[in-house]
Amino acid sequence: MYGSKLGLDTGLVARARESASAIAGSVMDFAAARTTTSVERATLRMLGVEGADPDGVHYSNRVVDSTSGKALMPHGLAIPFADAMIRTSTSPSAAAKAIADGDIEMVMPSGEALDAALRMATTLAARSGSQIRKQREFRSGRLEKIGEGVRPLLYVIVATGNIYEDVDQARVAARAGAQVIAVIRSTAQSLLDYIPEGPTTEGFGGTFATQANFRIMREALDEVSEQEGRYIRLCNYASGLCMPEMSCLGALERLDVMLNDALYGILFRNINMQRTLTDQRFARLAAAAGGFIINTGEDNYLTTADASRAGHTVLASDLINEQIALRCGLKPDQLGLGHAMQMNPCSEDMFVNEIAMAQLIREVFPGCPLKYMPPTKYMTGNIFRGHVQDALFNMTAVMTDQGIHLLGMMTEAMHTPHIHDRWLAIESADMIRTAARHLSDEVEFKKGGMIQQRAAQVLCEADALLAEVRDEGLFSAISRGVFADVKRGMESGRGLDGVAMKASDYCNPVDDMLTGMAGL
């Protein structure tokens, strides 16, 4: 379908992939040996803990932060928690509240109590698993019945701060032709070590991601899907200190796409790499179980580094992300690996070079719904020029068969999209997608020409970089500033205090359940 317009050296692609695989293997080993506060909170949520205390702190946070929670975390909290449930003869939420109130302390059970706790935890995990399975089946059913529309999927954001206003904007966007609605989170949220509870109507530069907000938007979009006659996907962002919890909520509430990228959190939000790479493993298991697409954030590398020179870091990172994701049970058609158009629009042959990059990523990841990000770095208050920059981007997306086409907004540099900014963006993308529908099938690239040469060069550089990273290890490479020109240390950044080595008897029936659902 995509053919090989670039004449890529397939041996080189395979070698680069192999290096990425080795890197991914080390990362997975590292993550599998550890647990985090977020993993344990996600586990408790999946065991059925719901609700927040009078201060708005979720009971899963209260349990993990309790004295016994802290002490027992290396062993996994599922078993002690299930044991506490049995001892109090109450529901998961009531038991969590009892622990939070200090009425009961968790202990590590043994003998028959241990067996009973394991059975209880396994049963509760299976219940969540069943809910996730139902959501998956519902999605597959709708996709089969009414489809998703034509690819690339048009992806737009809403970000009013008020979930109910977001619903209004989303309805209009869907009517205009949007196929994925993404709710941008409130600006501080990736750094919060908890998920706010309940529907929210205020946020800064976005809307808080909460379970209730997921449900509200999902319900609205299901209604809109019926009206529009195509399944509208809902996207949110898992990256940050709560990645496992976000992913689990996404699976339970039938989100269809989630940003899930530890590297992004490390580089751009200064989250500790040990914490977020460990979190990512659990989060991606949940994504695999949930059957939703994960998006990665390589597009951001080109906002800090020079896009005309840093393309190889995007490709290298995409390969690493792919290999980690596959090891978590995700399938190629769930990998929305990210890249972007971020070259200076005024520079000579910028369009030619961007086509080369986009086609390169396309050919290296033939089965993936690649996430293509619009220009942001060179967008200005000149909204009319911005609309044209986005048109060039739209053309590139269509002629290189991208999977998820994030819509550029002409007002990108100035404010979160107004309702008509989004409408005009969709109109433009739809027009270009229609007008250039079969262009990709028609086009061949000149042998040995600029495009083929550029792609070959970037592939070569990516392969060299991956060999380097494989030798020194990903952690060291990040410390050196290999990606995005940003340096992060192994011990630095937020969230390290939430990481613990697993004890030899670590047990997590939710992890086991997700692993099973992911087919691993």
Added chain:
Amino acid sequence: MSQNKLPAGVDPKNVRAYGDTMNDGQIQVSFSLPVPMGPEAREAARRLAGKMGLKEPQIYHEADMGHGFSYFIVYGKCIHGVDYAGIIVPRLEMEIMGFHDVEHYMEEHFNRRIRVVGACTGNDAHTVGIDAIMDMKGYNGEYGLERYTTFETLNMGSQIANDVLLAKILEFKADAVLVSQVVTQKDVHLSNLAELIDMVEAEGIRQDILMICGGPRISHEVALELGFDAGFGPGTKPNHVAGFIAQELVRRRASATVE
């Protein structure tokens, strides 16, 4: 008052918008109304344009966005004019100097490195701007302040609370502070910036430091209103800021002493 020559036919006391004929007042506006498309919506759009001072408003384009929303592109003759001749705008009076010029200037005038602290304050996590001004690599070919041998810099990055910034200003003995604010939803940047000035004043050090702010919605005028010494908006390059710091500190030393 800027005295670049005005085109022929302009009345400086009553400057009107310009389409292709002097004083035609031609303006394009586009907006959405939360009403369903139809004759009433069109009339509402025309009346709204009328209230904005647009005579003979014409709807060039309309879109029924559904769910009770309509979009309009409207052209009309804006009857309003502005007394341009009477306008006085506070602007940053300074010579724009290049990297090497600033370095030489600083070497000539100071016997120590000038200390600059920078940060994105409040909940703001967008460091692209402050990084462009401060980091080695700078922006658009111009080196950041970190690159200057005559500055000693500290880029605190993002989401820095005002009190944390103040503590660092004191600890670092900053001569100049650069505050970046990108997120402006609900004008959070204004209150945040104002609060910082209050805190610096309460500490009794306001007169000893150059307070500078920047961001996509910051102008020199806004900065002055908030109590800052200067504001820099989009398109600012590191050497603009460096040059300002250098020249302003020298100007102040004319009245006080920088040790």
